[in-house]
Amino acid sequence: MVDAGDRAVTSIDTMVDGVHFRLAGAAGGWASPADVGHRALAGALSDLAAMGALAGEAYVSLVLPEDMGEERALELMRGAEALAGRCHTTICGGDVVSGPALVVTVAVVGWASATQPLVGRDGAQPGDRLGVTGELGAAGAALALLEDQVAPETVSPATREALLERLLRPRPRLQEGQQLAAAGAHAMIDLSDGLAADAAQLARASDVRIEIDLDALPLANGVSAVAGELRRPGWWLGAGSGEDYELCVCAAPGEELAGVHWVGRVGEGEPRVLLSDHEGEQALTGYEHL
């Protein structure tokens, strides 16, 4: 039981072994139990960040396969607890059941005062600029490295480490989300499925057309090199790969929003996303998660 704020926002997010991560221990595994706990909580908190809400409490449900012992389940929870502490979130409850594969579901409840602006996906307006926080493509590049789609020497060891950290220990942009909400953002979404797919959700919810300038994407260090090895341009990872957990924001052109990199604009027309670079319109094809 917790004392409530004026308004509550709740989000639920599920990650499945073999779909959203590969648990270390089995062949080809690359996510430690602590990574899995961290990522599952981060994914749920990221939704709150995109609304500009204060993180409140988290509730974690685990489906544990037989071969995952208690110690590794506790390590998973410690990974989630460590992130919770950094995000001023309290893990208040949960459920543990057995099942055929590791499944982690996190529900998070966030709070806002009656006067605090909360941002949805449906407020983008023609004339708005479209921006993103941070850098894009790191999680997708890390995945390509971990899944041996590109050679390890494609990037330096330090760059590899930084990319892996972004995939395995993403940081939900809670502070940034609250600042953007307070600064008057019209619409926001967190980048869980990739900029192109997530912007398409904004476009549908707001009934607007969104144009993205692929040359303007702020790519993380190493992303272009990994994309090149895949015989793709850097924007292919920057706009296509998910799980960067940065924020995508739409705001009026006059707004100065600290930490936002402008990458596109909102227009009238049927709800869709137009991608173009210096060569003209581009299609995002061939992108598969995991």
Added chain:
Amino acid sequence: MVDAGDRAVTSIDTMVDGVHFRLAGAAGGWASPADVGHRALAGALSDLAAMGALAGEAYVSLVLPEDMGEERALELMRGAEALAGRCHTTICGGDVVSGPALVVTVAVVGWASATQPLVGRDGAQPGDRLGVTGELGAAGAALALLEDQVAPETVSPATREALLERLLRPRPRLQEGQQLAAAGAHAMIDLSDGLAADAAQLARASDVRIEIDLDALPLANGVSAVAGELRRPGWWLGAGSGEDYELCVCAAPGEELAGVHWVGRVGEGEPRVLLSDHEGEQALTGYEHL
């Protein structure tokens, strides 16, 4: 985003195909997608009922296996929606991912006013009586019928229908929970794991000893017949089988609580549950879920 009450209680509950139910369609399956949706929401709401909270919003996360088409997933959600409507609960969000087996996780948020009593598991006091709402053992008896552990003719078709309804479409005791909380219940828990196991949780949380009179258990019609076929006394299902989703309540002896059947008492001593019938102390052995 919802306007909040004064205090929030949140519960999360997960059900897995092959562990908590068997989805119809595969060999030996007995729960329709709509049943699964209903039961998963009922299990989560039942936790709120045991606190005496008002049900607020529900959030449903689905892990869908490849062979479960969209139509069956929608049928599952319709089953949950139908129960939500009857419980004045709104399904406000969710997540859908793919995975190796059907997993349904429901998070529910309930509300209470600052002056409304909420009941925990830790308030049982020596001298309290222990009671239950409704009737016990129905879900366990239904499971024995569905899993062919007893012959169909053990009970009449009408009794079988009634037992199956209790297993497949349990009704969370939300109203009863609020009434018991208002009437001064000291501690409550919902019967998801079975009276003996759930009372043991109350005993541990409240640091009390709980004595249960097995002869006093209010067994649902047909439970004794099914237990007899299993060469067990009726109380074996009544105290051992889970998922009846009735409430177990501890209250001071003077309290008149409508709809409660008294089956035991709370005493001092090391936290444990003592089961006894007219023959003396009994142990609950050999009970396996599914």
